[in-house]
Amino acid sequence: MKRFFYVFILAAALSPAAQTAFAWGPKGHRIVAQLAYDNLTCRARKQVDAILGKQGMIYLSTWPDEIKSDTIYPTSFVWHFQDLNPGMTDSALVSALTTDYPKEGGDQFRAMDSLYVLLQHDRKNHDALVFYIHLSGDRFCPMHLGHMDDLGGNRVKMRWFGQNTNLHTVWDSKLIEYKGFSYTEYAAYLHDIYDHRQKEVEAMTDAQMLVYTYHMTGQVYDYQTTWDGNAYHYAYRWMEPMEWQLYMAGIRLADRLNAIYR
Numbered sequence: 001m002k003r004f005f006y007v008f009i010l011a012a013a014l015s016p017a018a019q020t021a022f023a024w025g026p027k028g029h030r031i032v033a034q035l036a037y038d039n040l041t042c043r044a045r046k047q048v049d050a051i052l053g054k055q056g057m058i059y060l061s062t063w064p065d066e067i068k069s070d071t072i073y074p075t076s077f078v079w080h081f082q083d084l085n086p087g088m089t090d091s092a093l094v095s096a097l098t099t100d101y102p103k104e105g106g107d108q109f110r111a112m113d114s115l116y117v118l119l120q121h122d123r124k125n126h127d128a129l130v131f132y133i134h135l136s137g138d139r140f141c142p143m144h145l146g147h148m149d150d151l152g153g154n155r156v157k158m159r160w161f162g163q164n165t166n167l168h169t170v171w172d173s174k175l176i177e178y179k180g181f182s183y184t185e186y187a188a189y190l191h192d193i194y195d196h197r198q199k200e201v202e203a204m205t206d207a208q209m210l211v212y213t214y215h216m217t218g219q220v221y222d223y224q225t226t227w228d229g230n231a232y233h234y235a236y237r238w239m240e241p242m243e244w245q246l247y248m249a250g251i252r253l254a255d256r257l258n259a260i261y262r
Contacts, residue, residue, distance in 0.1 A: 142216055
């Protein structure tokens with residue numbers, strides 16, 4: 001893939017302990033990309049397909065995770081998350097998203113903004129587009145706005161149907177795998193249950209979506225203190241909120257790509 005010139009330099013060093021962190025697993029990223037692809041305008045879809053191949057935005061949506069051990073983008077690991085401290089005010093969150101990027105805990109906010117600006121000036125930039133598609137999914141995974149002291153839930157141990165795991169992994173993939181859908185089935189299902197709320201999502205700003213996801217992340221952490229350890233109960237409590245996050249991510253990504261590829 002053609003390398004792109006990034007418009008900022010990342011100063012963060014990669015921590016070996018943080019190397020286990022992923023956002024949505026492959027299925028989650030493909031669900032988000034499929035939802036977005038379904039909502040592209042004809043003009044935008046034609047241009048995106050020309051750059052990435054037919055439905056390439058779906059097939060390549062996992063590529064930024066697949067190259068984390070490669071040297072092609074050695075600092076890209078911290079683009080995937082923006083761990084935040086608990087107790088932030090809404091105004092502090094909006095400031096972190098728009099004007100005062102956090103100096104620790106990842107660099108997702110800066111990366112997303114920089115990629116968007118880059119694509120506005122270089123719409124055929126293959127790698128920038130793939131990263132933007134991928135990170136657009138990451139932004140809506142609650143554990144990618146998780147707490148810095150536990151690496152976004154990676155240090156929060158859990159048992160999931162008899163298996164040892166952690167909070168981050170449950171939100172990456174365990175919840176999504178619970179219903180046994182393929183990514184195409186899941187995307188179709190989310191269209192069926194949420195398309196009547198599409199206008200509601202389209203009317204939301206990035207700041208509103210961030211505040212919503214941040215507060216949901218806090219609720220996920222709070223639930224750990226009262227959860228009875230039953231995975232069925234956990235899935236029942238969090239399945240619908242998780243699916244809403246996937247749907248919002250797909251609709252928001254489509255909206256942004258339609259704006260770039262007008």
